Amino acid sequence: MVFEIRNKVALITGGAKGLGYNFAKALLSKGLKGVTLVDINENDGILAEKELNEIYGNDKALFVKCDITNYAEFEEAFQRTIKKFHQLDILANNAGVGFDGIWRKEIDVNIIGTINGFILGMDHYLNKYKSTNEGVIIATSSTAGLGGYAPWPVYSATKFAITGMVKSWGCQFHYQRTGVRVVEVCPCAIATDLLNTDAFSLSPLYEGSMETIKNEVEQVQKPEHVAGEMVKMVEDAPNGSIWVVEAGEPAFEFSLPKREIFKKE
Ligand SMILES: NC(=O)c1ccc[n+]([C@@H]2O[C@H](COP(=O)([O-])OP(=O)(O)OC[C@H]3O[C@@H](n4cnc5c(N)ncnc54)[C@H](O)[C@@H]3O)[C@@H](O)[C@H]2O)c1
Numbered sequence: 001m002v003f004e005i006r007n008k009v010a011l012i013t014g015g016a017k018g019l020g021y022n023f024a025k026a027l028l029s030k031g032l033k034g035v036t037l038v039d040i041n042e043n044d045g046i047l048a049e050k051e052l053n054e055i056y057g058n059d060k061a062l063f064v065k066c067d068i069t070n071y072a073e074f075e076e077a078f079q080r081t082i083k084k085f086h087q088l089d090i091l092a093n094n095a096g097v098g099f100d101g102i103w104r105k106e107i108d109v110n111i112i113g114t115i116n117g118f119i120l121g122m123d124h125y126l127n128k129y130k131s132t133n134e135g136v137i138i139a140t141s142s143t144a145g146l147g148g149y150a151p152w153p154v155y156s157a158t159k160f161a162i163t164g165m166v167k168s169w170g171c172q173f174h175y176q177r178t179g180v181r182v183v184e185v186c187p188c189a190i191a192t193d194l195l196n197t198d199a200f201s202l203s204p205l206y207e208g209s210m211e212t213i214k215n216e217v218e219q220v221q222k223p224e225h226v227a228g229e230m231v232k233m234v235e236d237a238p239n240g241s242i243w244v245v246e247a248g249e250p251a252f253e254f255s256l257p258k259r260e261i262f263k264k265e
């Protein structure tokens, strides 16, 4: 059965701009009741809240300034969501940073921040405050989380970690105890500010590594496109499933093989 977006409430990390902001718009266009934009960037967050309330109607959007690596601060964002909207059905663990010139921060935000979101979402808020029998967590990884990536080994590792979270929290055991479905989106390059960084490489030794990937990342896609595909995943992607979105094309499902198939007879 398709999960109805209408009248649901979402919390989106990294919602002040880029993919998160576009995902908020895509959900609101489908009749979402309300959205909390959680972001460390106050200027863009306030602007985003104002813009969404102007387009979709007052009181649809709430911005909460928060660093997702801080569990207590992140929990406050959930509490403020419940206080304002009285329910929570969709969590997008979307905030992330790149690239490896800031690799310790990548680990903090992309791994610890995402784990905080899963614990708060699965075990404390979506399980209790979903308005129907099912809630959904969508986590933003990357195609760099499905295969090795020479230019940014640490970024890639943090995105592989998200795949581990989705495969684990996306097990039936957790669905049965919480009623929360878990899905992962793995986009290739998207035209957002993430790409405008001067923290590209871990060190000058990595110079030239971009040459190895030119073909794969040539077609930078629009955030609106990826956001639209994410809405479809929220509607009906199976629990624990992983979806690739690249080159502005429709999403396709990616599966990890069972290790038994590699066993020599
Ligand atoms: N842009 C791409 O090419 C691309 C490709 C694949 C995956 N992704 C992933 O998409 C997600 C969204 O990135 P984007 O491209 O929209 O980038 P973006 O920089 O436009 O947006 C990321 C948002 O996350 C917020 N953020 C960063 N650290 C935070 C923290 N500690 N707490 C709260 N918010 C924080 C930022 O302030 C920003 O608003 C990321 O997880 C990124 O890794 C991006």
Ligand SMILES: CCCCC[C@H](O)/C=C/[C@H]1C=CC(=O)[C@@H]1CCCCCCC(=O)O
Pocket: 098, 141, 142, 143, 144, 147, 149, 187, 188, 189, 190, 194, 195, 210, 213, 216, 217, 220
């Ligand atoms: C000089 C050109 C620079 C281009 C940079 C490129 O746009 C970056 C894309 C990445 C940005 C964040 C990601 O997750 C994206 C990860 C893409 C991972 C691609 C890995 C290859 C693959 O898809 O298998």
